[in-house]
Amino acid sequence: MTIRILDQATVNQIAAGEVVERPASVVKELVENAIDAGARSIRIEITSNGEIKTIRVTDNGSGMAHADALLAFTPHATSKIATVDDLRHIHTLGFRGEALASIAAVSRVTLVTRQAGAATGTKVVIESGELREHSVTGTPEGTGILVEDLFSNTPARKKFQKNRNTELAQIHAVMEGICLANPEIAFRLFHNQHELLVTDRTADILDTIARIFGSYVARELVPVNASLPFMTVSGWISRPSRVRKDNARMFVSVNQRFVSSSLVNNAVREGYGTLLAKDRFPVTFLRLAINPEMVDVNVHPAKKLVRLANEKEIAGAVRDAVKEGLLAHDLIPAAGAPPYREKSLPAGPDPDPGSLYSDAAPAPSGVCEPNHAGTATTDRQLRQTELVTGTRPVNPLVPFMDVIGQIGGIYIIASTRDGELLLIDQHAAHERILYEIVTRRSESERTSQELLVPIVVQRTPREAVQLRELVPRLAREGLVLEEFGRNSFLVRGIPAALGKPEETTVIRDIIDDLVGEAWSRGTGERERITRIIACRGAIKAGTVCTAEQAQRLVSQLRLTENPFTCPHGRPTMIRFTRADLDGMFKRT
Numbered sequence: 001m002t003i004r005i006l007d008q009a010t011v012n013q014i015a016a017g018e019v020v021e022r023p024a025s026v027v028k029e030l031v032e033n034a035i036d037a038g039a040r041s042i043r044i045e046i047t048s049n050g051e052i053k054t055i056r057v058t059d060n061g062s063g064m065a066h067a068d069a070l071l072a073f074t075p076h077a078t079s080k081i082a083t084v085d086d087l088r089h090i091h092t093l094g095f096r097g098e099a100l101a102s103i104a105a106v107s108r109v110t111l112v113t114r115q116a117g118a119a120t121g122t123k124v125v126i127e128s129g130e131l132r133e134h135s136v137t138g139t140p141e142g143t144g145i146l147v148e149d150l151f152s153n154t155p156a157r158k159k160f161q162k163n164r165n166t167e168l169a170q171i172h173a174v175m176e177g178i179c180l181a182n183p184e185i186a187f188r189l190f191h192n193q194h195e196l197l198v199t200d201r202t203a204d205i206l207d208t209i210a211r212i213f214g215s216y217v218a219r220e221l222v223p224v225n226a227s228l229p230f231m232t233v234s235g236w237i238s239r240p241s242r243v244r245k246d247n248a249r250m251f252v253s254v255n256q257r258f259v260s261s262s263l264v265n266n267a268v269r270e271g272y273g274t275l276l277a278k279d280r281f282p283v284t285f286l287r288l289a290i291n292p293e294m295v296d297v298n299v300h301p302a303k304k305l306v307r308l309a310n311e312k313e314i315a316g317a318v319r320d321a322v323k324e325g326l327l328a329h330d331l332i333p334a335a336g337a338p339p340y341r342e343k344s345l346p347a348g349p350d351p352d353p354g355s356l357y358s359d360a361a362p363a364p365s366g367v368c369e370p371n372h373a374g375t376a377t378t379d380r381q382l383r384q385t386e387l388v389t390g391t392r393p394v395n396p397l398v399p400f401m402d403v404i405g406q407i408g409g410i411y412i413i414a415s416t417r418d419g420e421l422l423l424i425d426q427h428a429a430h431e432r433i434l435y436e437i438v439t440r441r442s443e444s445e446r447t448s449q450e451l452l453v454p455i456v457v458q459r460t461p462r463e464a465v466q467l468r469e470l471v472p473r474l475a476r477e478g479l480v481l482e483e484f485g486r487n488s489f490l491v492r493g494i495p496a497a498l499g500k501p502e503e504t505t506v507i508r509d510i511i512d513d514l515v516g517e518a519w520s521r522g523t524g525e526r527e528r529i530t531r532i533i534a535c536r537g538a539i540k541a542g543t544v545c546t547a548e549q550a551q552r553l554v555s556q557l558r559l560t561e562n563p564f565t566c567p568h569g570r571p572t573m574i575r576f577t578r579a580d581l582d583g584m585f586k587r588t
Contacts, residue, residue: 020102022161023052023150024170029099030057030145031178035185035256037061037143040201043188046171048164058144063115069122070134073109075101105129107150113143128153172196173248176212177258180251180285183208206236209285213249217242217283222329224286226321231290231314233321237268238283240275240326240565241333247281254288254295259306264288267315271322274435274531275331275562277569290314330397331564332422335576375546381430381539382552384499388437392559400558403550409542412550421576426550427541428566429557435534435567436560437497438477439527448478448493455491455504456484463515464489470514470529477529479510498537509536531567 020026027044034042039059047054064072103109104126114121121139125132151161161167168191175197179187183205189197199211210218221236252264268284269276276282294309308314401414401422412424459467464487471481478495491507498506513532539545545553557563557572565571582588 020106020150022170023055023167024174026055026103026107026147026150027057027171028174028178029103030055030147031175031187033099034059034061034143035178035182037063039142039185041186041188044171044175044190045193046168046189046191048168048192051161051164052150052167053148055147055150056144058142060140060142063118063142064113064122065115065118066122066134066136069111069113069124070131072111073100073104073124073126073131101129103147106154107152108148110146110148111143112137112139114139114141116141168196174258177251177253179208179212180205181253181256181258181287205234205285205287209236221283221285222325224321224325226317226324228313228317230294230310231288231317233286233288233318235284235286237285237322237325239329239331239333240272240282240569241331241571243276243280243282243569245280250281250284252284252286252288254290254306254308255292256287257306261306261308263308263311263315264318267318268322270315271319272326272569273323273562274432274567275326275565275569280569286318288314288318327562332398332573332575333571335574335580375544375549378539378543378545378549380499381537382549382556384497385430385433385437385556386552388440388497394558395560395563398558398563401554403547403554405547406545406550409544412545412554414550414554419578421581422573423576424554424557424573425541425566425571426539426543426545426553428570428572429553429563431534431538431566432560432563432572433553433556434497434538435530436562438495438530438533441497446476446478447496448475448480449496449498449500450480450493451491455507456488457491457508457511458488459511459515461487463487466515467511473525474514474529477526477533479529479533495533495537498533506536534567 020029023046027046031042031044034057037059039061041060043056043058045054045056045058046052100109105128108127109125111124111126112121118141120136122134123137123139124134162170172189175187175189179185179197179199183199183202185199186201187197187199188195197212199208202208206218206221209221217238218236220239220242222239224233224235224237226233247265250265250268252259252261254261264286265284268282268286272282290308295306399416399418399420401416401424404413404415406412406426407423410426412426412429414422414424416422467481467489468483471483474481478493478497479491480493481489481491484490489511491511494507510532513536514529539553563572579588
């Protein structure tokens with residue numbers, strides 16, 4: 001026969017291969033079982049030499065009766081569901097009924113357990129899926145499980161385990177997620193009797209965050225809260241000045257289950273919008289409570305992933321909650337915040353803002369006289385943005401700023417009435433102002449400024465194809481192009497927000513960016529175009545401003561909805577408090 005029915009031992013090892021990938025998988029399954037048993041204190045002990053030798057998980061949960069302790073190691077045995085209907089409203093973390101059987105199939109497992117009020121407990125020993133011992137024993141209330149010789153009977157799986165430090169790091173990462181999803185439980189993680197992670201029972205997840213990552217991380221977070229008829233969103237997210245190069249600290253739980261969710265992670269990043277630089281990730285601690293009937297937790301053997309119904313509504317709620325949470329707080333970074341530099345990119349639709357500084361000639365410090373060369377162009381640019389920003393209310397999160405001077409034609413120096421010193425990046429600030437003007441306009445308001453003399457731009461064949469596809473979309477934004485011979489285009493109009501250009505350089509720069517290859521991942525087409533228009537139409541770094549122009553610029557910035565970053569996520573201003581200055585001069 002070609003088709004055969006596998007024996008139970010082989011079936012169990014196949015199931016174990018799906019559920020138990022590495023030692024961290026064992027920890028996750030056992031700790032989740034302890035949580036489902038109502039434990040309020042869970043202790044995890046790992047021993048190792050060159051590799052993980054033993055894993056012990058002890059809890060003070062409900063414990064098991066003798067018969068249940070024996071049955072718990074049978075494949076697909078579970079106390080958490082009874083019928084198919086139960087799958088539609090799962091309220092527990094582990095329910096597949098495979099975890100204990102799978103772990104026991106590839107190791108030696110010793111279980112001791114006692115129910116609350118019972119006189120004696122139960123001891124069960126399972127080795128490679130076979131029952132070796134069961135007896136009555138004395139033990140505290142709750143359950144303790146010892147796992148030894150993991151993968152001893154599956155050498156192929158054992159061979160692919162990483163070194164001890166890597167496996168310990170995986171265990172630590174799993175426990176971080178579980179602790180954050182369940183702050184009301186106290187956890188203790190030990191390795192070779194050395195404490196690795198400790199949390200206390202608390203009603204406030206911020207306490208758990210501070211315990212795991214430090215109080216300095218907790219201080220840089222802002223709260224997020226939202227409520228819909230079928231879900232609530234709560235938690236904490238980092239200020240834009242405290243983002244990371246990876247998503248390793250984007251923690252999300254759904255109904256107290258720590259999960260990996262690209263849907264939620266993407267919604268969080270969308271909520272940051274232009275507060276977040278490309279290829280940067282916020283620190284996120286979010287807890288989603290969703291109607292269980294809208295959550296399918298049965299899509300992954302190790303329960304790492306969940307499938308959500310009403311994905312658009314859920315993503316929208318997370319995105320809006322993040323946006324509202326951020327814009328409700330003063331996000332001006334303090335002096336001394338760790339800087340980061342974006343990687344240099346070729347000219348493209350989301351140009352590297354750092355490149356705007358590279359060729360700028362050094363400009364004199366201080367405030368220059370009104371007749372300085374270039375101030376007429378700056379004045380025109382500021383008048384153009386004043387026409388719109390002048391109709392908006394002042395953002396209460398940004399203090400009044402009195403301009404003191406300018407450094408290098410790049411940074412404006414200003415003071416506040418509270419004695420703080422602010423440094424404002426003039427290009428980033430004006431780029432933010434112009435960006436909001438462009439993005440706020442509805443399609444009917446996106447008028448075009450007709451050029452008296454059309455500009456001819458020539459492109460390579462590849463670039464011409466890209467530009468030809470963009471022509472209808474650009475026209476809706478006020479940038480009017482038409483084909484003019486082979487691989488050439490006439491620019492007949494530009495967005496009204498740019499005003500009347502004094503030179504063609506800005507227009508050609510915009511076209512260069514449009515046909516470049518450095519598109520930002522996850523950025524919509526209109527968003528890309530508006531960022532380009534704002535970046536190229538804004539006052540450039542290296543442009544000397546008069547005192548009056550600098551004051552107008554910072555006043556316009558106070559009228560924006562999000563004055564804290566440019567569209568690329570770089571800060572528009574940095575704050576030095578009086579305490580910062582005193583510390584620098586050793587006055588403390």
